Amino acid sequence: MFENLKVLELSSVLAGPLTGTFFAELGAKVIKIENKLTNGDVTRTWKLPTESKERPVSVYYSAANYSKESLLLNITDATDYDILIHHLKDADIVISNYKPNTARKLKLSYDDLKPYNPTLIYAELTGFGNDNQRPAFDVVLQAETGFMYMNGEQNRNPVKMPVALIDILAAHHLKEAILCAMINKLKTGKGKHIKVSLYESALASLANQATNWLMEKHIPQPMGTQHPNIAPYGDMYTTKDDKLLVLAIGSDKQFENLYNLLKIEYDGFETNAQRVTKRVALNLKISECIVQKTARYWVSHLEKNNIPYGIVKNMQEVFSDSKAKKMLLHDVIEGVETVRVKTALV
Numbered sequence: 001m002f003e004n005l006k007v008l009e010l011s012s013v014l015a016g017p018l019t020g021t022f023f024a025e026l027g028a029k030v031i032k033i034e035n036k037l038t039n040g041d042v043t044r045t046w047k048l049p050t051e052s053k054e055r056p057v058s059v060y061y062s063a064a065n066y067s068k069e070s071l072l073l074n075i076t077d078a079t080d081y082d083i084l085i086h087h088l089k090d091a092d093i094v095i096s097n098y099k100p101n102t103a104r105k106l107k108l109s110y111d112d113l114k115p116y117n118p119t120l121i122y123a124e125l126t127g128f129g130n131d132n133q134r135p136a137f138d139v140v141l142q143a144e145t146g147f148m149y150m151n152g153e154q155n156r157n158p159v160k161m162p163v164a165l166i167d168i169l170a171a172h173h174l175k176e177a178i179l180c181a182m183i184n185k186l187k188t189g190k191g192k193h194i195k196v197s198l199y200e201s202a203l204a205s206l207a208n209q210a211t212n213w214l215m216e217k218h219i220p221q222p223m224g225t226q227h228p229n230i231a232p233y234g235d236m237y238t239t240k241d242d243k244l245l246v247l248a249i250g251s252d253k254q255f256e257n258l259y260n261l262l263k264i265e266y267d268g269f270e271t272n273a274q275r276v277t278k279r280v281a282l283n284l285k286i287s288e289c290i291v292q293k294t295a296r297y298w299v300s301h302l303e304k305n306n307i308p309y310g311i312v313k314n315m316q317e318v319f320s321d322s323k324a325k326k327m328l329l330h331d332v333i334e335g336v337e338t339v340r341v342k343t344a345l346v
Contacts, residue, residue, distance in 0.1 A: 008033065033084060041061060064340075081107070088117055122194065129195075141199060146210075147161065152222040208229065235283050237290035240294045245310070246310045247286070254307055269282055
């Protein structure tokens with residue numbers, strides 16, 4: 001789709017590189033500029049205890065840098081800066097996650113680069129916005145925007161999400177902005193300076209939890225996997241063979257189907273409002289039924305009755321599924337065989 005597109009990636013860690021990877025997956029030529037003075041993207045060194053110390057890239061780095069050409073440059077060196085400008089002149093998109101003052105210092109801001117390429121789409125990613133020089137990593141944003149406060153269980157410390165979800169959300173928002181700018185460029189011939197921050201992406205992704213506060217002054221509390229507005233939704237039950245099964249009942253009709261399958265008491269649980277209020281009593285009744293049969297039994301019968309469910313799986317179980325295997329992308333990075341899940345679902 002983007003085989004004639006050239007992207008210059010001036011970003012590191014996750015959000016920016018994932019954005020570049022999206023375009024690489026769709027055929028764009030993505031040139032990743034890495035800092036020669038620090039031996040490249042810092043995630044090259046973010047290794048599991050079991051990873052080879054000699055290997056030039058980590059699995060973390062491999063997850064976000066598919067099919068890119070990597071150039072190690074010292075931008076403060078005039079020769080290396082000229083190499084970057086050479087690539088910039090025919091680039092369509094620049095992805096940058098420098099702090100604004102650092103970008104200006106290195107002469108890599110939009111105002112610095114636009115004279116070399118007037119129709120450039122410059123996608124700038126920051127932590128807290130252009131007027132804030134504060135350094136930001138994903139867990140900082142999870143803390144600052146309410147995600148950690150909501151996550152976890154009652155009477156225990158807040159918990160961060162096990163993937164850098166704010167970075168991933170910001171990458172999606174950045175992709176959306178770039179694609180909109182590309183459409184605008186097709187119509188007008190003009191480039192654009194795009195600005196996306198991790199902070200704004202996190203806030204934009206609070207969705208119903210934000211509106212629970214904004215409209216009802218309800219401060220979401222940690223509930224484990226449960227949902228504040230729906231029941232049973234996210235509630236977990238143990239099967240006879242010790243598998244964890246989660247239900248996601250989103251309508252009264254779906255609960256009626258569940259009731260008919262389990263033969264549990266229906267009176268007092270007909271509406272979602274009743275089920276949310278009486279969640280503890282309801283879950284006790286459901287648990288007593290689920291534990292009597294195996295996961296395989298429930299998978300079969302829940303599907304037959306159009307009842308949303310899930311089996312809690314570890315990574316090995318996830319990628320033993322043929323549907324998951326179809327989403328894998330293999331690549332050789334600096335002599336290392338790598339694999340990751342694709343991000344471009346088109």
